[in-house]
Amino acid sequence: MNSLIPSHLEQEIQSRVARIASELVSAGIDAMLVADNVGLYYVSGRVYAGYAMVMADGTARYFVRRPCDIDGVDYIRKPEQIAELLGSVPAVIGMQWDSLCVSDYNRLSKAFEGSRIVDCSAIMRRVRAVKSPYEIDLLRSCGLKHKEAYSHIPEIYREGMTDVELQIEIERQLRLHGCLGIFRVHGESMELFMGNILCGDNADNPTPYDFAMGGAGQDPSIPVGANGTVIADGNAVMVDACGNFNGYMTDMTRTFRVGELPELAMKAHRLSIDINRRLAQEGKTGVEAKRLYEIALEMVQQSGMDDYYMGHRQKAGFVGHGLGIEINEAPVLAPRSRDILAEGNVIAVEPKFVIPGVGAVGIENTYVVHDDGMECITLAPEEIISLN
Amino acid sequence: MNSLIPSHLEQEIQSRVARIASELVSAGIDAMLVADNVGLYYVSGRVYAGYAMVMADGTARYFVRRPCDIDGVDYIRKPEQIAELLGSVPAVIGMQWDSLCVSDYNRLSKAFEGSRIVDCSAIMRRVRAVKSPYEIDLLRSCGLKHKEAYSHIPEIYREGMTDVELQIEIERQLRLHGCLGIFRVHGESMELFMGNILCGDNADNPTPYDFAMGGAGQDPSIPVGANGTVIADGNAVMVDACGNFNGYMTDMTRTFRVGELPELAMKAHRLSIDINRRLAQEGKTGVEAKRLYEIALEMVQQSGMDDYYMGHRQKAGFVGHGLGIEINEAPVLAPRSRDILAEGNVIAVEPKFVIPGVGAVGIENTYVVHDDGMECITLAPEEIISLN
Structure with missing residues (x-):
């Protein structure tokens, strides 16, 4: 076993590698070259500079580009x-x-001349x-910290605050509760x-981003x-x-109010809970x-x-998405999704x-996802909470 | 002129497009397809969902994938x-x-069948x-806000704080001064x-990242x-x-101390200023x-x-780098760099x-960079500042 991998993760990583290997065998692929940080984190338990090669025989080799005491x-x-x-x-x-x-693909293709490269x-x-x-377990732990951080939101609200000012104090609470801050998204479509x-x-x-909700943002560079x-x-x-407390993240939204909201808003919120x-x-x-x-x-x-x-003016075309290391993993809850739910899927609804x-x-x-239903791991109170 | 572009930016964008077009002509390329958020922001002044096509004749067309009131x-x-x-x-x-x-390259290549695609x-x-x-001007404005935010660092220090706790309060100060938070890096090598x-x-x-300095981080997912x-x-x-206050960012480092530092550290700091x-x-x-x-x-x-x-144990192979929308732009101040400095380059040293x-x-x-030297736009005091 490779000392790149923390000893408490040896079995976990072996099992991940074995699952990838089994898919490689089915697809007639001899090896998968992992080259991105998220992938390296998944197949080794840590981000490092370099590559990993997962072989169809269920073994993996780790190639480190930048010395890191391993x-x-x-x-x-x-x-x-x-x-x-x-x-x-x-x-x-x-x-x-x-x-x-x-560019990286071209370089790697040359480095493995004679191999056929497939997706x-x-x-x-x-x-x-x-x-x-x-x-x-990591995700459940995120859910607990996420809930605890959100519980402080009413006490950080001050009358006359802007949404940005409230956001800054929420960010601080999350960070004080151990949030790593970084919000990993797959692909280029979202920031x-x-x-x-x-x-x-x-x-x-x-x-312009493929999020469920919008908002103009503070600047045209991140609208x-x-x-x-x-x-x-x-x-x-x-x-x-952001619910990233350990490399994995939970996704949790809660709604707050200042004063009273009209019945239409209250009804919509109850429907969301239902x-x-x-x-x-x-x-x-x-x-x-x-x-x-x-x-x-x-x-x-x-x-x-x-x-x-x-x-309202612009509608999102999904109601939920898988998540874990990144915010947009499989499965996707959308009309054309071909995903079938399986034990161990983690999805945000x-x-x-x-x-x-109103807002x-x-x-x-x-x-x-379990065989008999879904277990909620973001357990903050769901009703609309008054800020004042 | 396209109404995607804010009217105060029309000339600015025209000039950016003209400069790209001139390079395209030199390289014998008929058009450049821009497909990433940073590129779209550069050629239009805002991030949007879609593509831009900059033509060698100095015109540009904008293709919007997600309705956005334009x-x-x-x-x-x-x-x-x-x-x-x-x-x-x-x-x-x-x-x-x-x-x-x-994947996107393959799809786009098919969409432009008959065209030769070059880098x-x-x-x-x-x-x-x-x-x-x-x-x-945007960068100078970042420098001023960056300096102002840093000026609050001594007052947010409390005895017994951890580096993470201090960082959280610095993040908050930056955000309160208008920092957008997002830290854009080109490529996959840094997070x-x-x-x-x-x-x-x-x-x-x-x-493992290609930064000048290291640090173990809080978690193996972002070391x-x-x-x-x-x-x-x-x-x-x-x-x-992070000095991103408007889509562009300044890069500024300052050193603080608790108690007295040994002469070796003071000497090294003076050398850095020199x-x-x-x-x-x-x-x-x-x-x-x-x-x-x-x-x-x-x-x-x-x-x-x-x-x-x-x-000390691991050394970075550069002493400075260009920056703007992203933290790692050209030119690079490194031994094998082929970049030649030009009026209008913006670089962090x-x-x-x-x-x-000590630390x-x-x-x-x-x-x-100007014709007669470099103008500093991050003007916070440079001496080591006492936190206590």
């Missing part, structure tokens, strides 16, 4: 040395085409979507700093979220902030992910709340509503 | 529509291979390295949350920076935190970037401080030292 690994200066160190190059090598940039993004996505008991706090009609401002709106009487304030309850019952091993999307939509339509659901003149309402919870 | 742009659902909208596809299309992932990463990097007066605060011997812990060290008497505390002064004189249009690296190294060697320079038993000392400033 014995028993292969040190390299450049990726071209990997082929030498392996002796013979695998006939078919998988790489993650959805994260590898073209194994889907394999990695599928394997990572099913969390191990160890990973689920966010630590979270999205939406107040009043800013919730109805569209964003999402809080925009300096002064939190006023009758406003809903939706808090959806949808969460219902999906927690319906979501179980073997259920199609898109079925959960459909059930949520049916409930919204039966309540006549379509106009406000998942945005976020039926949200934008009520003009965004609703909740988001993170769940672990 | 008139007069071409709305698309998928990139395949761009070719249709263009009528005829350009014979040679440049794409940024250093940011585009292989234009270097063109974009070269054009963005020379900042316009407008961009330099950081808002900044690096290093205290005592944690400064000597190696990191860099503060690690929970209690700030003790005789410690140096180096603060290098190197900054000297490079500010030597850095001017036409000078090789690597020459600045060499001058800094000569000064360090003459002082006999090599052992501590740019890290960071000669730093790690003193065992990291030195300063980092951001400079604008």
Whole structure:
């Protein structure tokens, strides 16, 4: 066993490698080259500079580019040395085409001349979507800290605050509770700093990013979220902030209010809680992910709340998503999703509503999928909480 | 002119597009397809969902994938529509291979069947390295806010604090001064949350990332920076935190102390200031970037401080770097750099030292390159500042 891997993680990493290897065998791929930080973290338990090669026989080799006090690994200066160190190059090598940039791909393809390079993004996505008991423990621990940090939100609110000022104090609370701050997103489609706090009609401002909610943001360089709106009487304030406390993250949204909200907003919020309850019952091993999307939509339509659901002027096309190391993992709860829920999936469910003149309402919870339903691991109170 | 672009930016954007176009002509490329958020922000003044096509004739077209209240742009659902909208596809299309992932590249290559696709990463990097007066104004504004936020550091220090606790309060101060928080890095080699605060011997812990300094970090999922060290008497505390206040960012490091530091640390810090002064004189249009690296190294060697320079157990191989929208732009001040300094380059110079038993000392400033020297835009006091 490689000393790159912390000893308490040896079995865990062996099991992850074995699961990848099994997928490689099915796909006729001899080895997967892991080249991105998230992938390296997954197959070794730590981020390091270099590469990992997961072999179809269930073993893995670790190539470290930058010295980091680790014995028993292969040190390299450049990726071209990997082929030498392996002796013979695998006939078919998988790489993650959805994260590898073209320049790196070209260089690596040359370094493994003679190998056929194929895409194994889907394999990695599928394997990572099913969390191990160890990973689920990390996620449960995130949920507890996330809840504890959110419990301080009412006490940090001050009359006349802007959404940005409230967000800054929420960020601080999260960080004081151990949040690492960094918010990992797969791909280029989304960027966010630590979270999205939406107040009043800013919730109805569209964003270019593929998030459930929008917001104009503070600057055209990062057009999402809080925009300096002064939190006023009758406003809903939706808090959806980073739950990364240990490399894994929970996703949890709670709604707050200043003064009283109109019945339409209260009704929408109750519906969001009801949808969460219902999906927690319906979501179980073997259920199609898109079925959960459909059930949520049916409930919204039966309540006549379509106009406000998942945005008002601009609507998001999903109601939930897998998460773990990154905020956007498989499975996806969307109409065209082909994902089938499995024991160990971890998904965030976020039926949200934008009520003009009020703001965004609703909740988001993170769940672990089991054979008999979904276990909620973000247990903060779900009702709308008064800030004043 | 396209209404995607704010009216006060029309001329600025026209000029950026013209500079890209001129490079395209030289390289025999008919058009550049911009597909990443940073690139879109550069060629339009805002991040949006979609693509831009910069033509060799100096015009640009903007294709928007997600409705965002903009008139007069071409709305698309998928990139395949761009070719249709263009009528005829350009014979040679440049794409940024250093940011585009292989899956997207494959899809776009198909969408422009018949075109030859070439790499234009270097063109974009070269054009963005020379900042316009407008961009330099944004950067100067960052420098002022960055300085103001740092001025509060002594008052937020409390005896017995850990480096992480101090960092959290610094993050809050930066955010209260308008910092957007997000820290954009080009490529996959570096990740950081808002900044690096290093205290005592944690400064000597190696990191896998290509930063000037290291630090073990709080978690193996993001192994860099503060690690929970209690700030003790005789410690140096180096603060290098995010200066992104408007989409552009300054980079500024200052060193603080608790109690007295040994003469070796004080000497190293003075040397860092001296190197900054000297490079500010030597850095001017036409000078090789690597020459600045060499001058800094000569000064360090003459002082006999090599052992501590740019890290102690692990050393960084550069003394400065370009920056703007991202923290790692051209030019690079490193021994093998081929960059030649030009009016409008913006570079951070960071000669730093790690003193065992004390911590990291030195300063980092951001400079604008002019024909007659470099203008410092990060003007916080440079001496080591006492926290107690």
